[in-house]
Amino acid sequence: MAGLNRTLAGNWAVVTGGHVRVGRAIAVALAHAQMNLIITYRTGEAGAEAATADFKGLGVQALALHVDLADAKSMVDLADQILVRAGASLRVLVNSASVYFETPLAGISSETWDNLLATNLRAPFLLSQRLGLAMKASGGHIINIGDSAGIRPYRGYLPYLVSKAGLIYMTKALALELAPEVQVNCVCPGAVLLPEHTSAAEANALREAIPLQRLGTPQEIARAVLYFIESEFTTGSILMVDGGRLIA
Numbered sequence: 001m002a003g004l005n006r007t008l009a010g011n012w013a014v015v016t017g018g019h020v021r022v023g024r025a026i027a028v029a030l031a032h033a034q035m036n037l038i039i040t041y042r043t044g045e046a047g048a049e050a051a052t053a054d055f056k057g058l059g060v061q062a063l064a065l066h067v068d069l070a071d072a073k074s075m076v077d078l079a080d081q082i083l084v085r086a087g088a089s090l091r092v093l094v095n096s097a098s099v100y101f102e103t104p105l106a107g108i109s110s111e112t113w114d115n116l117l118a119t120n121l122r123a124p125f126l127l128s129q130r131l132g133l134a135m136k137a138s139g140g141h142i143i144n145i146g147d148s149a150g151i152r153p154y155r156g157y158l159p160y161l162v163s164k165a166g167l168i169y170m171t172k173a174l175a176l177e178l179a180p181e182v183q184v185n186c187v188c189p190g191a192v193l194l195p196e197h198t199s200a201a202e203a204n205a206l207r208e209a210i211p212l213q214r215l216g217t218p219q220e221i222a223r224a225v226l227y228f229i230e231s232e233f234t235t236g237s238i239l240m241v242d243g244g245r246l247i248a
Contacts, residue, residue, distance in 0.1 A: 008229065009034035012086035014131070016040045016123075017097025019051040019064065021193050022145065025218030026094055026225050027055065033226070036061040036089075038082055040097060042068055069097055069123035070115050079130035088138055092229060093131050095124035096145045098163070100195075102156050113159045120163035121170070128174055128184070136181040141229050144171050145221070146188040148242040164188075168238055175236030183235040185228040190242025192216040211244030 013030045017023035018039030027037055037055050041048040041064055048064035055062035063085070067078045082090065098120040103112055128142050135142075149157070150164030171186040178184055191206050192215060207214055224241050228234060240246055 008091050011089045011091040012036045013092035014038045015094045019048040022218045022221050023096035025222040029222040031055040031058040031060050039064050040067045070118040075123050075126040091140045093142045100160055103159050116159040117163050121166045132178045132182050139181050142184040143225050143228050144186040146186045148188045148190045148246050152246055172236045186238045187224040188240050189221050190245045211248050
């Protein structure tokens with residue numbers, strides 16, 4: 001953590017979904033680096049408030065904002081709240097929150113499609129657009145949390161996979177739009193935290209398919225995010241953190 005650019009200490013970072021799972025690990029890493037934090041949540045208010053208390057215990061300012069990522073107006077309002085609180089001290093946006101659930105092809109409705117694409121792709125765009133343009137005044141970083149499955153698909157999750165593929169491409173396009181002041185990059189995790197319904201047999205089969213023969217950890221994703229924040233000559237890049245699964 002000590003290697004993070006010291007000029008960022010005391011400035012603000014936003015982590016969507018920063019109270020749970022990988023988002024929580026990213027937020028903890030940024031708090032250890034002495035960045036003030038704004039996290040978002042849709043459900044789990046008590047958990048979000050507990051997370052902000054933990055971050056404050058590390059010596060930084062922190063607050064949790066409620067938002068429905070699937071609602072476009074809510075995203076505009078969220079950006080306004082962030083800019084009022086962080087202002088010119090905003091330096092980092094991590095688009096981590098997303099929804100993930102099985103969608104067998106025959107059962108995909110327009111509502112399901114719209115919900116997944118709005119939450120996983122439109123919401124990161126709307127937030128990146130507003131906050132990215134604001135950060136151009138002082139410089140900053142946007143890191144999108146993609147998925148290796150956005151490059152190598154599997155069955156049963158088509159809208160989710162399309163949303164993550166779009167996020168990967170959006171990273172590259174935004175990097176051009178916001179250069180040179182704002183760097184935009186994407187971390188693509190592989191198997192890190194498996195769904196709760198995953199059986200032991202399924203988990204073992206997945207481990208065996210990964211060249212490094214294990215699952216990843218949220219902390220490893222957080223370290224990849226820190227790399228992009230520390231780098232001063234990286235934009236439009238996609239970093240696979242998948243144990244080599246993409247090449248297997």
